[in-house]
Amino acid sequence: MEPASLPAPRFCLSSGLNDYSVERGYSLTHTLVSFLGRGNPDRGKRYRQATYEFAPGQQQTTEFFGLGLLQQIQPDRLLILGTTGSMWDVLLFSLGLGQEYDEALLALTESADADRTTQEELDGLTTVVSARLGLPVTLRLIPYGRDTGEQVEILQRMALDLAEGDAVTLDVTHGLRHLPMLAQMSALYLRRVKNVEARGLYYGALDMTRNGLTPVMNLAGLLRIAEWVGALNTFDKDGDYGAFADLMEQDGVSTHQANYLRRAAFRERTSNAWEARADLRNLDAVLDSGLPGMSALFADQLKTRIRWHKGQDLLAWQRELALEYLGRSDYIRSTIYAFEGFVTSLIDDKKERFWDFQDRDRVRKEYQSGLRGKKLLFGDYFLLKGLRNALAHGTRPDDSKIRHKVESALSDSKLLQEELRRLIKKLLPR
Known part of the structure; x- marks a missing residue:
């Protein structure tokens, strides 16, 4: 089989990998990471050549999908990952490295057959493969x-081969099944x-070949799902649904519409429920x-997490927000609301x-002076006020009885949860 058609060199080969002069005007590096599988135990049977179709009219014919993807996306560097038994020899033979490397490649074949390929063997061929x-x-x-x-070690080795802020494209076509x-x-x-x-x-779906064309799948949607799940976890932890805005924009929601979420998140977290409700x-x-896009999968979950604004009035919104923040152990915002x-x-x-x-300030002072509202709630009101001030400002009430109750509630998370839930139920009845 003839060696694969390869792109013209874009780098000046010197003494080794670190001496390449990269002809580009920015520092970010785009790396193609390709996994190499073990293949057929009979090394005489190579990977099957296929014509991979990336899009209508965009095709690459190659034995190794990673080489076709290389020509398609034109990355800055290539990182090939494989085990001690991977088909390193078959991959490198297909490149047509020249007779002077036949001995090294035959030795590599023996090592791969015996499942004992060494990093030193691969390093010795890196320069010529790069060229x-x-x-x-x-x-x-x-x-x-x-x-x-071993799974952790794979991730650690990948991290060592990539720099902060770089870009990566992954090819899993020829890797082991897991x-x-x-x-x-x-x-x-x-x-x-x-x-x-x-x-x-990317995955080249060889088993789906039809009419001589093998479809190429970009499974990046799986990453988008994981991002949404992460955003849901972030929200459930801290209540910031602004985390969804960027994901919605990436799926095609306009910036203007996504900004409803951003503004609502900011206003809610600065105790401005009225304007937050308008945005929601x-x-x-x-x-x-x-x-x-993928956002459609999570629309119902998003609706559930912003349902507080469906309340009939401001008091209902504040009650629901107090309970929601209490459920997330955000005691400061819970007591404020x-x-x-x-x-x-x-x-x-x-x-x-x-x-x-x-x-609002006048109403609060009149209540504290006994000029309006139910005096029966005085004790609970001043306890809630004391908890709010203790959490927000680190102060303690002057009244010794209230101070003792505040310090008791703050001594244990379970006690604080129970006390705040009781106060919300008593002071903000449905």
Whole structure:
């Protein structure tokens, strides 16, 4: 079989990988990571040549999918990962390295057959492979991933071969059957630990070949699902649904519409439930019309997480937010919304305005002076106020009885949860 048609070199070969002069005007590196499988035990049977169709009219004929993908996306470097028994020899023979390398390749065949390929053997061929392909190439041994320890080691080795902020495209076509799952996890891991951008997760579906064309699948949608799941976890932890805005934009929601979420998240977290509700009502129309892309899978979950704004009035919104933040153990925001909710319950909407700070301040002072509201709630009101001030400002009430109750509640998370839930139920009844 003739060697694969390869791209013209874009790098100047010097003494080794680190001496390449890269002809580009920016520092970010786009790396194609290709996994190499073990293949058929009979090394006389090579991988089957196929014509991979990336898009209508965009085809690459090659034995190794990674080489076709290389020509299609034109990365800055290539990282090939394989085990001690992977088909390193078959891959390198297909490149037509020249007779002077036949002895080294035959030795590599023996090593691969015996499942004992060494990193030193691969390093000895890196320079010529890089020159043949026209870009820096790293040939890296990885373990099989048979247990957690080996799986962790694979991720660690990948992280060492990639720089902070780089971009990566993953090819899982020829890897071991379990490696696609590990590749997906590696993309998520690298994004978190090194801010690496995952540009694609490709698979050449040889078993779906029809009429001489093999379809190419970009499984990057799996990464988008994982991002949404992560955003849901983030929200459930801290209540910031602004985390969904970027994902919605990436799926095609306009910036103007995504900004409803961003503004609502900011306003809610700065105790401005009234204006947050207005943004969420505008968002309702966007959700009801149907979200595009992967966002559609999570529209119902998003609706559930912003349902507080469906309440009939300000008091209902503040009560629901107090309970939601309590459920996330965000005690400061829970006490703030509960306290402000009680003040709202004292307002006479025929004479006073819910969102006038002077009205609210006057109402609060009148209640504390016994001029309005139920005096039977004094003890619970001052306890809630004491908890709010203790959590927000680190202060303690002057009244010794209230101070003792505050300190008792703050001594244990379970006690604090129970006390706040009781206060919300008592002071902000449905």
